[in-house]
Amino acid sequence: MALTVSRLLFMRKKELDKLSNKFDENVFDATKKFEKLITNKKEIEGLPATALGLAAQTAVSKGHENATLENGPWMITLDAPSFNSIVRHAQNRALREEIYHAYVTRASSGDTNNSLIIDQILKLRLEQAKLLGYNNYAEVSMAMKMATVDKAEELLEKLRSASWDAAVQDMEDLKHFAKSQGAKEYDDLRPWDIAFWSGRLRESKYDISVEELRPYFSLPNVMEGLFNLARTLFEIEIEAADGLAPVWNSDVRFYCVKDSSGNPIAYFYFDPYSRPSEKRGGAWMDGVVGRSRVMSRDGASARLPIAHIVCNQTPPVGNKPSLMTFREVETVFHEFGHALQHMLTKQDESLVAGIRGIETDATELPSKFMENWCYHRQVCLELFLIEL
Ligand SMILES: [Zn+2]
Incomplete structure (x- = not known):
């Protein structure tokens, strides 16, 4: 009997993994498929220069090589920086509606339709919950959380x-x-x-508008502010270590985290910009490898943890650095908080080091802790002062 239940659970889990992968693929493909070329500037009145520049740059990348910020054409996509610029700034109500509708109905028709997949996932999750002796999937989910x-x-x-x-x-x-x-x-x-x-x-x-704040939040400023804060709070130094490890895209940076005596204690990759053709939306952090004594190279010191932080923020336009919105700044602080928990661990057993083996809602504590510093007057002032 026990064997049957565990075998059934295994099968459900395999099926669920397959379905959720398919779900993500559909959202990704549907997002990528949508593009709208605008040739008449009247249609996108209200858009700030950063957004127009990005839309022209996207048009160039899609074959409209003469596109410019001033004269277009401009390419609108469902990628976050583009989508947000339309719903927040376009005076053209019909355009806002069209883009909003396209965004919220992604993957709900044609060959990327997720409707049936959602039904199947719900059904399998309920079966899984019942097999495990719970009333519903919410209870299963909460079993791994503090709440x-x-x-x-x-x-x-x-x-x-x-x-x-x-x-x-x-x-x-x-x-x-x-x-x-x-x-x-x-x-x-x-x-x-x-x-x-x-x-x-x-x-x-x-x-003051969100757009007017962007120049203060250029990526180099934000990272400097963040690393200064990390130094004050945790007595760590973060140094660029580009070239020390191979990267998957030329925009990806590699950093070394050192303790107050200058000894490396961790490393992390940072992949900041939205790349609609190959990156799914959102922002996340994960461990690449955990701190581990067993995996030590020299048998004496533990293998150091490595994290990756991936965001989807506004890419640089022309030769200016990425100019971020406050929300994008918060996101970097948030993901960096997750990365810190992974990187500053003192636990040498990788299966329970860093973010491993912690309730999933508990892992949001360090990220929220870091994010809240964005609202701290002194920290914000420092970000501004770097620029002024
Ligand atoms: Zn989080």
Whole structure:
């Protein structure tokens, strides 16, 4: 009997892995497939120069070799920097709707349709849960976390009730503002309107736009600010070590982390920019190898941990460095927090070193800890001061 159950579980797991791979492939292919060439500048009014530059650069890479920031043509894709620039900045409501719709319905039709795959995944997950003696997959998932299903629901409800009134008021303010700007749709704001009007409302309130902040957050500045912070908090030095290890793309950087005596304790790869043709969306960190005494080369000192950090931020346009949004800065800090947990471990048994063997919600603590420093006045000032 026990053998049958474990065999069944093994089969379900194999099938689930296959399905979730297929799911990811479909999203990736569907994202890659979409492109929209714009030749009339009127159609993309409102887009900031960074976004126009990126759209022209994308057009060049797709065969429109004479594309320029000023005269186009401009290529819009569903890749995050491009998609976000449209829904946040394009004055053209129909274009926002078209791009928003294309984005949220990715992989839901044709040969990249994920609908059936989702049904199958749900069915198999429930079977898996029942075989393991749980009521549902949420319980299986929580078995590897600090939280429980009840605790998670309690937290969600706490957040909902605390934010409800403020959210209703925000929506009212947004409608009121859109109306004052002559937007016919003010009483019927749809998902493709929210980011656009919120951005304009913020600009009118604080007299500064997200775009105006970009030059302060150039990638070299941000990394310097981040490494300075890491030095202050953890007494580590981070140095460029490009060339020490082979990389998979010329944009990928390699770094060495040293302790306060100057001894290497870890390494990490950093792959910052969005590359729609070969990289899936989002941002993540993972271990390449863990700290390990067993895998020691000289039999004395442990093998050092290596991490990789992958982001999808705005690539450099022309000869300027990547100019990041604040959200992109937060993302780098977040992933770096994960990487630190992997790299600063003192545990020599790789199976339980760094991020291994820790509840998956607990691994979000160091990443959130680092991310919150972006809101720290002194840290932000340092990022600014590097530039000024
Ligand atoms: Zn995370």
